[in-house]
Amino acid sequence: MMRTIEVKNGVKCFGEQQVLRDVSIQCASGHIYGIVGHNGSGKTVLFKCICGFMNLDEGEIIIDGTKRSKKGAILTGAGIIIEEPSFLKNASGQRNLDILYRIKHGKDTAHLKNIMEKVGLSPDSKKKVGNYSMGMKQRLAIAQAIMENQEILILDEPMNGLDHKGVEEMRELFLNLKKEGKLILLASHNREDIDILCDEVYEMEMGELKRIKNK
Numbered sequence: 001m002m003r004t005i006e007v008k009n010g011v012k013c014f015g016e017q018q019v020l021r022d023v024s025i026q027c028a029s030g031h032i033y034g035i036v037g038h039n040g041s042g043k044t045v046l047f048k049c050i051c052g053f054m055n056l057d058e059g060e061i062i063i064d065g066t067k068r069s070k071k072g073a074i075l076t077g078a079g080i081i082i083e084e085p086s087f088l089k090n091a092s093g094q095r096n097l098d099i100l101y102r103i104k105h106g107k108d109t110a111h112l113k114n115i116m117e118k119v120g121l122s123p124d125s126k127k128k129v130g131n132y133s134m135g136m137k138q139r140l141a142i143a144q145a146i147m148e149n150q151e152i153l154i155l156d157e158p159m160n161g162l163d164h165k166g167v168e169e170m171r172e173l174f175l176n177l178k179k180e181g182k183l184i185l186l187a188s189h190n191r192e193d194i195d196i197l198c199d200e201v202y203e204m205e206m207g208e209l210k211r212i213k214n215k
């Protein structure tokens with residue numbers, strides 16, 4: 001299914017601080033959109049507004065052609081990594097995914113093993129997530145974001161904590177997901193990831209998104 005996300009003239013303030021001043025972007029399935037920008041420039045706030053975790057003060061968010069009403073609507077059909085996901089520390093990676101996956105889809109151990117393998121984690125490891133390294137936690141976060149085969153992926157710094165091999169593997173994974181027709185929005189500080197992965201690149205600067213690259 002073709003999906004679209006559009007932000008039109010988005011404004012978001014926290015008290016006196018205007019974080020999003022006039023943000024517009026249009027995204028559609030089958031592309032990867034990259035957002036770069038300094039720490040605190042508003043990338044995460046934009047993603048939270050798109051996901052419906054926060055509301056814009058002004059402007060519009062249009063999902064699949066329908067304007068989102070001001071309150072309460074959460075972006076559906078999306079796999080999301082924003083900040084650190086809270087996993088159960090005393091359970092294994094697979095058990096954590098299982099608990100989340102069951103909510104909507106029921107038990108499917110074979111599928112989750114496959115997803116664990118896709119992100120480079122050993123499906124049968126009994127290791128508790130509390131004992132995972134940073135890179136392993138990040139791989140599990142990616143697994144959680146992709147396991148439901150959602151059409152939209154919102155990925156805020158998905159390569160955080162990954163080593164060189166991990167980064168290469170996840171790049172390949174994201175490019176394959178794009179080939180499958182996913183809409184991917186990605187924020188990153190790594191210019192190489194952005195260059196390799198993204199069809200369109202935007203820079204968040206002074207509360208505005210400026211397009212800096214087209215493929």
Ligand SMILES: Nc1ncnc2c1ncn2[C@@H]1O[C@H](COP(=O)(O)OP(=O)(O)OP(=O)(O)O)[C@@H](O)[C@H]1O
Nearest residue numbers: 014017019037038039040041042043044045046204
């Ligand atoms: N809930 C909130 N209340 C008040 N201020 C907030 C809130 N969320 C974010 N901010 C502020 O909004 C600004 C943008 O933050 P945001 O997390 O979007 O930056 P970012 O571009 O994602 O940065 P980084 O590259 O460090 O992840 C920051 O100044 C931050 O302190």
